[in-house]
Amino acid sequence: MRRKKTDSTIWHVYNRGARRLELFHEEADFRRFLSILEEAVSAAGCLVWAFCLMGNHYHLILSATSQQLTECMKRLNHRYSLYHNAKYGLKGHAFEGPYQAHPQRSPFMAAYRVAYVLLNPVVAGLVEQAEDYRWSSGLPYLGAGDGVLRVDPNPLFQLLGDDPATGKQRFQEIFEYQLQHPLADESGGSTA
Numbered sequence: 366m367r368r369k370k371t372d373s374t375i376w377h378v379y380n381r382g383a384r385r386l387e388l389f390h391e392e393a394d395f396r397r398f399l400s401i402l403e404e405a406v407s408a409a410g411c412l413v414w415a416f417c418l419m420g421n422h423y424h425l426i427l428s429a430t431s432q433q434l435t436e437c438m439k440r441l442n443h444r445y446s447l448y449h450n451a452k453y454g455l456k457g458h459a460f461e462g463p464y465q466a467h468p469q470r471s472p473f474m475a476a477y478r479v480a481y482v483l484l485n486p487v488v489a490g491l492v493e494q495a496e497d498y499r500w501s502s503g504l505p506y507l508g509a510g511d512g513v514l515r516v517d518p519n520p521l522f523q524l525l526g527d528d529p530a531t532g533k534q535r536f537q538e539i540f541e542y543q544l545q546h547p548l549a550d551e552s553g554g555s556t557a
Contacts, residue, residue: 381422409437472524
C-alpha cells in the first residue's frame with residue numbers, strides 16, 4: 366500500500382489474522398509479538414504510544430514518519446508471521462492483508478483513538494476495566510503501573526494540556542466519554 370510521505374505523525378495501525386483466525390493462542394505468542402514489536406520500533410526509530418493485542422487482531426498507536434512506519438510494520442508483520450506459521454504448522458499469510466494505518470490529525474483525535482484501543486478488551490467483554498487487560502498499555506495510561514511493554518503516556522498528555530497533570534486529566538475525560546460513546550470499529554469486525 367502506497368502511503369503519502371509524512372513527517373512524524375501519530376498513527377493508528379491495526380491488522381487481524383487471516384480469515385479472522387487467532388493470532389495469539391497462548392501467553393508465549395503475546396510475548397513474542399511484543400518482543401518483535403520492541404525490536405521493530407527500535408530499528409525503525411518509531412515510538413509506541415499505545416497498544417492492545419486481542420486474540421485475532423492488534424491495535425498500535427505509533428509516532429513515526431511514513432518511512433519509519435513502513436520499515437517497522439514490514440519487520441513486525443513478517444517476523445511474527447514466520448514465528449506463527451512455524452509454531453502452528455501453517456503456510457501462507459498469517460494476516461488478513463496489509464496493515465491499515467490512519468494518521469491522527471490532532472492531539473484530541475489521537476487521545477480518542479488511544480482510548481478506543483485501550484477499551485477494546487472491555488467492549489469485547491474480556492475484562493470490566495481496561496487496566497485489567499494484561500496485553501495492552503492500559504496500566505500506564507490509567508495510572509496503575511508499567512504493564513508488559515514499557516509505554517510512556519506523557520507525550521500524549523503533554524499534547525493535551527499546558528502541563529502533564531492537565532493533559533492527564535483531559536485524557537481521563539476523553540477516556541470516560543469514549544467508555545460511554547465508543548467509536549466505531551474501523552478495522553471492519555468484532556473487537557473480540
